[in-house]
Amino acid sequence: MSDDGSENSNEIEEEDVTDLSNSDVCTKYQEASKIINLTLTGLVSQSVAGAKIIDLCQFGTTVIETQVGKLYNKKVAGVAVEKGVAFPVCISVNEVICNHSPLPTEENAELKVGDIVKIDLGCHVDGYIAVAAHTLVVAETAESVPVDVPDDLGNVAVAAYNAMLIAADAIRAGATNTDVTKVVERVASNYGVNTIATVRMHQMKRFVMDGVKEVALKEPTPEDIDEGEEPVPECTFEQAEVYAIDVAMTTGDGKVRPADLRTTVFKRNVEANYRLKMKASRYVLTEVDRKYPTLPFTLRHFDDERQAKMGITECVNHGLLMPYPSLIEKNDAKVAHFKCTVLLLPSGTNKVTGLPMPAYFKTDKEPDEETAKIIKEITEREEKKARKKAAKKAKKKGKK
Template sequence: MSDDEEKSVTAPEVAVDSEPVTDLSNSDVCTKYQEASKVVNLTLEGLVTQTIVGAKVLDLCAFGTTVMEAATSKLYTKKVNGKAIDRGVAFPVCVSVNDIVCNFSPLEGLPEVTPPLKAGDIVKFDLGCHIDGYIAVVAHTVVVKETEDSPAPPEDPELAKCAVAAYNAMLVAAASIAAGKTNTDVTKAVDRVAKAYGVTPISSVRMHQMKRYVLDGVKEVALKEITPDDPPEEKVPNCTFEQAEVYAVDVAMSTGDGRARPGAMRTTVYKRNVEQSYQLKVKASRQLLAEVDKKYPTLPFTMRDLSDVRAAKLGMNECVNHGLLTPYPSLHDYSGKVAHFKCTVLLLPSGTCRVTGLKLPEYFTTDTEADEETQKILTEIADGEAKKAAKKAAKKAAKKAKK
């Protein structure tokens, strides 16, 4: 890390009337989002290299968690007002295989439901970290190869088309989330991409605004336009995007009907519902809630990280039944193959900046073409990235020449 980067990482928060400014108008907040983004990108890169035949889902979850915790522990190490800055995992590492769409982060001792990966398995990663409550998230889809250096996995035209559609929809959605635009603009753009490729957005997936310590903000974006046949709870209130906001751009597409449903897998990811209170009757429930309130008061956690998993299982039902904990069940789509991509975007004065996510794996190719409007947006994105890369290379060369 350079001296300039070190200064930016340890800069004090700007305050107005003694209250900290917690949106992107504060340059230190912006830096924290960017640093968290670097950590999730680094973690995702490591997970992709580890995804080979014989790898175990539980080991991948543990690996990703270790990387995030180690990387964030090296940032913002100076105490503020005598207190260490909170940092670490913001969303547990989930490794969802084949028909599982998302939220699968297994407990130990379940080999029958988490067999080692085999060639051709479709793996969807989903994870997030935070620095001082400022969250960066990412999701990515890969196909298991024999080894890291093996050639591309066997061709699967339907999966490839679905992956290209989901990834392009994520890019288009990210570009469409700009100050002054609405969530319906983004939904229409995603729907347009899906129709061009002949795939279906997974209706239960949502894009959300993120705030400090808030993963699922009030403002959200649906992936598909609601029809009279859809359940009324799938309708999303209209909203307008504003500068200095942050969004998780979450896209999952299916070659089937797009209706992901909870399966038989044990739910292991939960989040404390801070607006709910109840006098618990069971001792195990009270112990569980006390630990959650202390260690995970606002952000999602996995049961695997609790001090006593067996006791937590006994107390979980009462906590969930009375709304104290919100479950994140593993969702399945048995109707087709699924691809899942997610990135984090910052609405800056200079425009929307996509700060997380990797490039689409090169083995995902399709002869199906995007519609004209989508292709125009993708070309603009590619041109912008090429200019940034050239500028960065020139700056690096100039710096090297001075030495």
């Protein structure tokens, strides 16, 4: 102690560094990303004709939980390291865009040949989150290739995937979110498709999926603002930040509505409090505060599904939980959704999640000159990275 009773400065415990300037934090993001890519690869191979949506959701959840169970099992200061699902596995089919994660007692829908499937999921290790989304067309088997993929679907899928790559490249220290919005709008315009207005890219922090910094896929028009859409405040990206690059595009008008499907995905509103009346509601909130205090969850994760379904309404009505409804486009619209996670490192922006776009998605339209140049540079970097990784693996194998 010093004379005035305060602690000596060298005895004050430093606050934990929770961004990418901490190498341990970076490792945890990388581990979560590996699990996401492994799970997504498995889900793609399982998404064939006859597969049940609920089985796919449960399969993805099992893979994530099994893989995180192998990591960081030593307690830190007597406390177990939290890890697991950061965003429930969602399987959204055809005109349904996102957030469809059904309950086993209510839905047994099977995938059919030609269905358009959007997979969305998230994983965390010690609160450090990795997310991804992917679009595919259902074939007979994992080995067969979809045939007769509609031209408009191929076009919107190529547009969404290229926009994701371009946006990931544009998010770098010193750039602004308006810079990224402009490049996404440019890609959408070039391919003649529309962005899904409600989808936003977000900064991610420890236990936070939707940080303050966000990126709109398009600037709202005066009409959009009149209808309630809020402009995104401008922000500047900084080194050591993490972002979810989330892009959804459609052949429709991009104005979506809630689907006629039960909402099963929710997130705790940590700023809200209310004395609940129903026993079932108190059960739900107690379970959420204990197991899912900050990250999204699905009703499927509750031991007592009946109680959860009964209690969720009061929790939502009083603002304790925020719903993630399944969103839908027009029946004849084609929708593509791709998402990846990027780390803003000293060496540059590093894309750590996401699978390559299926080769059967094709379009006759060519990207504009600037987009084509950036995609070529990205492809060359990825190829160089792959060669380096293969050489390192071969060298390691040769030493054995």
